[in-house]
Amino acid sequence: MAKTALVFSGQGAQVPGMGKELYECSAAAKAVFDMAERLRPGTLRQCFEGTKEELSVTINTQPCVFIVDLAAAAAVAEKGIRPDFVAGFSLGEIAALAFAGMLSYEDAFRLVCKRAELMDKAAKENPGAMAAVMKITPEQTEEICAAFTKAYPVNYNSPAQTVVAAAEEEIDALCQKVSELKGKAKKLAVSGAFHSPFMDSAAEGMKVYLADITLQEPTIPVYANCTAQPYDGDYKELIARQINHPVRWQTTVENMIQEGADRFIEVGVGKTLTGLIKKINGDVSAVNIENKEGLDALV
Helix, strand or coil, X not given: CCXXXXXXXXXXXXXXXXXXXXXXXXXXXXXHHHHHHHHCCCHHHHHHHCCHHHHCCHHHHHHHHHHHHHHHHHHHHHCCCCCCEEEECCCHHHHHHHHCCCCCHHHHHHHHHHHHHHHHHHHHHCCCEEEEEECCCHHXXXXXXXXXXXXXXXXXXXXXXXXXXXXXXXXXXXXXXXXXXXXXXXXCCCCCCCCCHHHHHHHHHHHHHHCCCCCCCCCXXXXXXXXXXXXXXXXXXXXXXXXXXXXXXXXXXXXXXXXXXXXXXEECCCCHHHHHHHHHCCCCEEEEECCHHHHXXXX
């Protein structure tokens, strides 16, 4: 039987005006946005009217992208669509956990605000850079990173795209090595070297924060970035570990397909995950929901 996977977009997809149409066309989405506004006044203004520069600051990016993700998922659910699996890319994983009932929406939003604060602090204390490496294999990317002192593959996105994190003084030389292998490297406009040892202090801080949080059993299987398998074992460890370990997105998608997923619905901002999924497996359906047009088309 055909199965549906709901996937939640991550940091980097943010754009000015994001979520405004969902707020206006879906009562369920509006309720999610209004919850965020009560807990963090100014969130609606940042999503709907904030500049690209304002939205690129980590302490703003993460709460805003998270709430658009969750609002889009609520709008999809409002239309009667029930996924069989959920997963989120990086930050999107927290939205997936909330949607699956492991955290209340309020607790998940507070967690994201704390996550953003911890990662922003770590990025300032341990400056780093990131680049998307394309047209060479993940194995080749790993070999390149191994030749540097502080360089790590951090997002295994598709067979031909791996994102790396590195020290600022090494990123240009790393990109040059990629070019020598006939690959392509593009430095990313991000404020830190995420999902790498540069974020160790943020991961430790998240462990402390999670000590007082109660997690419920998921109502839907949630695939973890770290393991590419459904959440199992120590849930809090997986949430904290995600901050300073690679996102195994390609394997996550492949594992969901192996379990029967043939329709992927990306909720949140942009089409990044939709594009990656099509590159991973061209035989499955993948669509994105970020506005009224997408929602109407899905229904």
